[in-house]
Amino acid sequence: SQTIHQWxxxxxxxxxxxxxxxxxxxxxxxxxxYWYRQAAGRGLQLLFYSVGIGQISxxxxxxLSASRPQDRQFILSSKKLLLSDSGFYLCAYYPLDRGTTNExxxxxxxxxxxxx
Amino acid sequence: xxKTTQPPSMDCAEGRAANLPCNHSTISGNEYVYWYRQIHxxxxxxxxxxxxxxxxxxxxxxxxxxxxxxxxxxxxxxxLRDTAVYYCIxxxxxxxxxxxxxxxxxxxxxx
Numbered sequence: 146s147q148t149i150h151q152w153x154x155x156x157x158x159x160x161x162x163x164x165x166x167x168x169x170x171x172x173x174x175x176x177x178x179y180w181y182r183q184a185a186g187r188g189l190q191l192l193f194y195s196v197g198i199g200q201i202s203x204x205x206x207x208x209l210s211a212s213r214p215q216d217r218q219f220i221l222s223s224k225k226l227l228l229s230d231s232g233f234y235l236c237a238y239y240p241l242d243r244g245t246t247n248e249x250x251x252x253x254x255x256x257x258x259x260x261x
Numbered sequence: 262x263x264k265t266t267q268p269p270s271m272d273c274a275e276g277r278a279a280n281l282p283c284n285h286s287t288i289s290g291n292e293y294v295y296w297y298r299q300i301h302x303x304x305x306x307x308x309x310x311x312x313x314x315x316x317x318x319x320x321x322x323x324x325x326x327x328x329x330x331x332x333x334x335x336x337x338x339x340x341l342r343d344t345a346v347y348y349c350i351x352x353x354x355x356x357x358x359x360x361x362x363x364x365x366x367x368x369x370x371x372x
Contacts, residue, residue: 254304
């Protein structure tokens with residue numbers, strides 16, 4: 146069966162420190178992968194998506210970057226965090242396996258990031 | 262960029278049908294409409310999706326207008342556990358599958 150793992154669940158980081166959030170997917174091959182951010186009381190903003198290893202599309206210019214070093218691994222990074230980077234970060238995948246039951250976006254449990 | 266607009270909040274009495282509207286006037290012919298909901302600090306949960314025909318599953322019904330410029334999500338018998346933020350999303354298929362969430366509708370089911 147398909148699963149998605151995202152960690153850590155909670156993270157508190159000082160301004161100017163680096164960031165690395167990791168997401169892995171199991172049970173499917175070559176999925177589309179996504180990073181979303183949700184600021185407090187706001188909707189979900191698409192940050193990055195990937196259709197394959199090393200292929201990253203950025204939706205908004207920002208202090209963050211993404212990488213996909215392996216087929217089912219998606220990493221969100223920053224060299225120096227800003228206060229405005231605080232928020233709830235969600236990883237998601239869209240499986241490309243055959244079958245109509247798979248035409249859905251599946252989300253991880255999220256990381257609550259507080260930059261202080 | 263979000264391709265949908267929704268009312269920011271709605272109330273519904275417990276046991277009654279909740280009808281959540283969504284406008285997607287710029288939708289293209291091959292773009293699907295999806296609905297998800299999110300309970301505080303959790304990942305969004307899939308509800309239903311459709312292209313142009315009305316759809317029904319164990320959770321809800323989706324009514325899409327003939328011109329596909331708007332849709333309505335119907336929760337037939339709302340319960341307190343249906344209190345959540347509901348997102349209407351258009352899936353864009355350009356170089357992949359992009360799902361753009363708007364700000365959603367905060368539904369409160371009242372006892």
